[in-house]
Amino acid sequence: MRIGFFICHCGSNIAGTVDVVQVAEYVSKLPNVVHSVHLMYTCSQPGQKEIVDAIKEKRLTRIVIAACSPKMHEVTFRRAIERTGLNPYLFEMANIREHCSWIHDDRELATQKAIELVEMTIAKVARHESLFSNKVDVNKKVLIIGGGIAGIQAALDMADGGFEVVLVEREPTIGGKMAQLDNTFPTIDCSSCILTPKMVDAGQHEKIKLITYAEIESVSGYVGNFEVKVHKKPPYVNYEKCIGCGICERKCPAKAPNRFNLGIGEGKAIYIPFPQAVPKVATITKEHCIYFKSLAEGKLNRCKICQKVCHVSAVDFEIKDEYINEKVGAIITAVGFDLFNHSVYQEYGGGRYPDVISSLQYERLLSASGPTEGKIKRPSDGKEPETVVFISCVGSRDDSVGRPYCSGICCMYMAKQAILTKDHLPESKTFIFYIDIRAGSKAYEEFVKRAQVEAGAQYIRGRVAKIYPENGGLIVRGVDTLLGQQVEVMADLVVLANGVISSRGSNELAQKLRIPYDQYGFLSEGHPKLKPVETNTAGIFLAGACQGPKDIPSSVAQGSATAGKVQGLLSKDQLETSPLVALVECSRCIGCFKCLKVCPYNAIERITLKDGSLVASVIPTVCQGCGLCVATCPSASITLKGFTDDQLIAEVEALCR
């Protein structure tokens, strides 16, 4: 065995704290080490050349590089080593930057720690074996979860690139939050006018299979070969037959809150979400339907009016839950966001005042297709408001409700809503209580100016302390921190700028997808700068506000970005799988199959040996090398290649010497 050791200065990142010369000298005296040098930047081209040359000249059979985290450069070095013909897995990195130099000050102790880390790695590498990757075929279909603007954009880009797309949407129609908006900032163009063409495209594209009113039941498999079970909830209307004429909705006697209008105005138990819905079909909400309610009570009151009036016999109360299995190569998660529920703010009425509404409810009031047909009428008495007060940061930048982050979009939509209010009601006055104005993107600052100058919105810097009703209106009492005095505004309508929170159910979905999420429930990207749309699970990507608050341009950009990433992935016919997977030593397996139960990837199968005994076996292309089975196996019959027990014991022993 001929071990070559290279320690990296990383400029002063490592050499500033660790005496790399001393480490190299120490290591050169260790058994089996035939080459030990320090390099300024090991990852640079000259640095890699040094390694390649040393392997050839000194006939090295094992390589140890002490440098940064393997997450940064393991692949770089593996490729360099592979160029010499040496197996790239006969190599190990010691992380003396993140684990040592960056976190310590004392040069002497840090050097000592670096030596220990390197000794462990050298002990481990001596027990390395050549490993070889497998190849698996790639399924060229993509699943997109969430039919909001990000998901639609990703679906269209994928489909236009010639790939099959399965688009799953939880609601009966695609369109997402954007479909509920009236106009968009900073151009004040009609939201549905720019969205619905894309919805129609997505609905009609021959490469896109739309599954609405459905959720993801389970996900198994791995990059290139996911198996997804989609749960199609029963809409009690045959979507194939329904032509969306809407007669059922008009005739339905059962009142229900209108979900699309967020409770403003009435809806029916059978409904078409909005006129441009894709697919334009009716859906029955079971909890409000008279027939289902009477059925649950055991009475024989059978309404079934919708069924009687339907021209195409689409209403079918016998529809059951349906499960659709799809095999895909990649998954794009675009499940969007929800708005913060402002009822926790007691000072704003805790949701009790009908004229204190959320920003999205206000969008529905502004919208021509909304419950008031675009006329701003306040919910309590239908009066047109003369004074509208906007309050920013409701559930954003507020530690007291556990939401310290900025939602990013509220400043802009408040400015937009102020402009639209002036547009709808030229006599009205608008006040905006704000903390800061965040208008960082292209044409945003100018847009806020437009709200202030053209629409005459009065911006008051300060928080609102209390809202209370008086004389049929609402008194908004707050502070103007710029003037340093209390202000009171008599408002007819108060619109709260609700912050962005993670979409309901997104964490459960993340668990099914085995992707991480942060403390606020937003799904975590692979790297905040360099992998903004990837996740740490290969083959699963993120688009739009599920990753964090985002406006429409960013969501669309991410939708396209994921499509680009997935097209790159699916353009390959085969993928190489990591050889760092678990292996069952079948002669030692006792056949208890605890590994099979804990494996999150279904990578363990039962096989029968020649002597008839039933033992576990790992499917190497499915195994992701997580090591759960290794830890579970009571007889230690499973090893993780590249991290065998012997290698770990050697490391521990080297440390304890």
Next chain:
Amino acid sequence: MDRLDILKEKVKEILPEVDFVIGYSKGFDILHPSPYFVSEERQIRNLIWDEFCINNFANYLPPPKRVPNGLFKQDEKIGLVVKGCDSRSIIQLLQEEIIFRDTFIILGMPCEMKIDLKKLREKIDIDYIQSFNVSGDKAEVKTLLEKKTINLDEILYDKCLYCKYPNPLIYDYLIGDKVNPRSREGFYKDVDEFEMISNEEKISCWEKEFDRCIRCYACREACPNCYCQYQCIAQTRRPHWISQSTETIDKKFFQMFRAFHNAGRCTDCGECDRVCPVGIPISKIMKKLTKEVLRLFNYEAGVDEKLIPPLMTYKREEDNIG
């Protein structure tokens, strides 16, 4: 009719269906009944049932444990006599899918009590035992040298003293009437007391205990949950987690990993403790673990076959952890 007579009748009834039935027969003295394999009808008369029939026959069930030594055929069907506590071991093994319900018939024996020979030996020299008769809550013990009346509560196994499940939780045939369970209160008294002492004292106490271990692996062999057999990592050289030396640290390591392999699985049957030739109170470690599992997961091993053992699954937010 006496419970033993009912048992004999039942064994006779099921014998044609099974390859053999495991019960108890007389051992070298009245205190040490031994496991008895009944494969022919004439053997039935040798079956016994008394306060000393203690072996947990669930230990004979896991195939990894019995196939390598050729004691059983792989596809045979057996019958076995099972006490309340033993039935929990069977449920645990069924949950682990290491045994299958259609391969054995359970003759469930409701069990009043078993006598702890270690406790009895402290009261009287049992090497010259002649007779042992229970009357009420007392036992009359006669040896060659003396005759004594002893309170039963002083010589029962701890697990019997606080027996919550005297009646088998799973069985095909229940032999005789059910008996009343006892109160569990105080079962963890010894563990609670041990928890109070300092860590240093705990370590030195256990080092003293484990120092006596001779690594005979009797505890492992008697444990129904320990079915790794020759693949037990206490003996394998690859990976070499534990050396074969008789240093205290290796013995401690063996006992500790055996305990952790049993966390959430141990049913407190106490066999490890009973068979230890040097008297290490192994079951105290196991009891600590069952107590912790009860506290953390509100779970008792081997009580309900339908439940998933807590350490074989996960919950995103555990109620009592974190």
